[in-house]
Amino acid sequence: MQKAAQCMDLDPEILEILSHTQKSLIVSLPIRMDDGSLKVFEGYRVQHSELRGPFKGGFRYFPEVNLDEIKALATEMSLKCSVAGIPYGGAKGGIKCNPKAMSQGELERLTRKYVQAIYQIIGPEHDIPAPDMYTNPQIMAWFMDEYSKLSNRHQPGVVTGKPIEVGGSLGRNTATAQGGAYILEEYMKQNNLKPEAMTVVVQGFGNAGQYATELLHEMNCTIVGVSDSKGGIYNAKGMDPNAIIKIKKEKGSVIKSSEGEVVDAQKILEKPCDILVLAAMENQVNEANMKNVKAKLILELANGPVNGEADAYLEKKGVVIIPDILANSGGVTVSYFEWVQNQQAYYWTLEEVQMKLKRGINEAFQRTLKFQKDFDCSMREAAYVSAFDRLEKAMKLRGRQ
Numbered sequence: 001m002q003k004a005a006q007c008m009d010l011d012p013e014i015l016e017i018l019s020h021t022q023k024s025l026i027v028s029l030p031i032r033m034d035d036g037s038l039k040v041f042e043g044y045r046v047q048h049s050e051l052r053g054p055f056k057g058g059f060r061y062f063p064e065v066n067l068d069e070i071k072a073l074a075t076e077m078s079l080k081c082s083v084a085g086i087p088y089g090g091a092k093g094g095i096k097c098n099p100k101a102m103s104q105g106e107l108e109r110l111t112r113k114y115v116q117a118i119y120q121i122i123g124p125e126h127d128i129p130a131p132d133m134y135t136n137p138q139i140m141a142w143f144m145d146e147y148s149k150l151s152n153r154h155q156p157g158v159v160t161g162k163p164i165e166v167g168g169s170l171g172r173n174t175a176t177a178q179g180g181a182y183i184l185e186e187y188m189k190q191n192n193l194k195p196e197a198m199t200v201v202v203q204g205f206g207n208a209g210q211y212a213t214e215l216l217h218e219m220n221c222t223i224v225g226v227s228d229s230k231g232g233i234y235n236a237k238g239m240d241p242n243a244i245i246k247i248k249k250e251k252g253s254v255i256k257s258s259e260g261e262v263v264d265a266q267k268i269l270e271k272p273c274d275i276l277v278l279a280a281m282e283n284q285v286n287e288a289n290m291k292n293v294k295a296k297l298i299l300e301l302a303n304g305p306v307n308g309e310a311d312a313y314l315e316k317k318g319v320v321i322i323p324d325i326l327a328n329s330g331g332v333t334v335s336y337f338e339w340v341q342n343q344q345a346y347y348w349t350l351e352e353v354q355m356k357l358k359r360g361i362n363e364a365f366q367r368t369l370k371f372q373k374d375f376d377c378s379m380r381e382a383a384y385v386s387a388f389d390r391l392e393k394a395m396k397l398r399g400r401q
C-alpha cells in the first residue's frame with residue numbers, strides 16, 4: 001500500500017484514514033453441539049470503509065481466523081471494490097471454527113447465531129456479507145433467512161452468493177474463476193501468447209480453483225497440476241479436469257485421481273508450468289519456496305497468496321503477478337450484480353451476467369495497465385493506485401472528518 005501511495009503521491013491524510021478499519025465487532029457465539037455439549041465460538045465482523053458505498057465482503061469459517069487477519073482482508077475489500085469500479089466499501093467477517101468437523105445442523109445453528117450477533121451492523125444498504133473460505137451458498141441461504149426473520153421482511157439483498165432458488169444470481173458460483181479467466185484471456189491476447197502453448201498449475205480445488213481448472217482447460221490451456229489441502233497431482237502431458245472433479249466429488253481429494261503422479265501439497269507450487277493459479281489461501285508463496293517457483297505468470301485467485309518478500313523477489317525476477325484485488329474481483333462483481341437484481345426483484349440471464357462481468361473486469365484490467373504504464377510500477381502497485389485514485393476522489397468530495 002505504502003509504495004503505491006508514494007508513487008501516486010496520495011494525500012497522506014487519506015492514506016492515514018485508509019490505514020485504519022472503521023469498526024470491528026467481536027462476538028461470542030454459544031452453540032449446542034449434536035452431542036449435547038455447549039461450545040462457544042468467536043466471530044468477527046470488521047468494516048473498513050463505506051466511502052464508495054455500503055460495506056461489502058465475505059465471511060469465512062476457519063480454525064485460524066483472527067481479528068488482525070479479518071482487518072487486513074476488510075481493507076483489501078475496499079480496495080478490491082474500488083479497483084473493480086463497483087459502488088461498495090469493504091468489510092470482512094469470520095468465525096474461528098473447523099467447519100469440516102461440524103454437522104450441517106451445527107453449521108446452521110452457528111450461522112443463525114452469527115446473524116443474530118451482528119444483526120445491528122449489517123443490512124442491504126449498510127453491510128452485505130458473502131461467501132469466503134469454507135462458507136457456501138447453503139450458509140448464505142440460512143443467513144438470509146435469519147436476517148429476514150429478525151427484520152420481519154423478505155431481505156435477499158442482505159447477503160450475496162445465495163443459491164439461485166432463494167435470490168442468487170446465475171453465474172455467481174463461477175464468477176471468481178471466470179473473472180480471472182477473462183483477465184488471462186486478455187493478457188494472452190495482448191502479449192501474443194497462445195493458450196494452447198500454456199501449461200497451468202492450479203493450487204486449491206474449492207470453488208475458485210475447480211472452476212478455474214475447467215475454464216482454462218476450455219480455453220485450450222494444458223492443465224499439468226492441481227492440488228487441494230490433502231496434496232497435489234502433476235502430469236507434464238496434461239490432465240482432464242472433468243475426471244479429477246468426478247474423483248474429488250466421490251473420494252474427497254484430487255490425490256485419489258490417476259490423472260497424474262501424487263506430489264506434496266506445497267511442492268505443486270514448484271513444478272514446471274507457465275501459469276500458476278493460486279486459489280487456496282494466503283501466504284502460500286513465501287521466503288521458503290519463492291526461489292523454486294518456475295511459473296512466468298501468477299494469477300492470484302485467493303486473497304494474499306504471495307507474501308511481501310516473495311512478491312518483491314518474483315517481481316525482480318520478471319515474473320508477472322496479476323494481483324488478488326484485480327484477479328479475483330469477479331466474485332464481488334457478480335455479488336454486486338446479485339444485489340442489484342435483489343433490490344429490483346428482477347433477474348438476469350447468465351449471458352447478461354457474463355457479458356457485464358467481462359466488460360467490467362476488462363475495464364478494471366485496462367485501467368490498471370494504464371496506471372502501470374504511467375507510473376512504471378508493478379501490476380500490484382498499479383491496482384492499488386487505481387483503487388486509491390477512486391477512494392481519494394470520493395473522500396475529497398465527501399470530506400474527511
Ligand code: GLU
Binds near residue numbers: 058
Ligand atoms: N469473499 C470474496 C472476496 O474475497 C467475495 C466477496 C463478496 O462477494 O462480497 O472477494
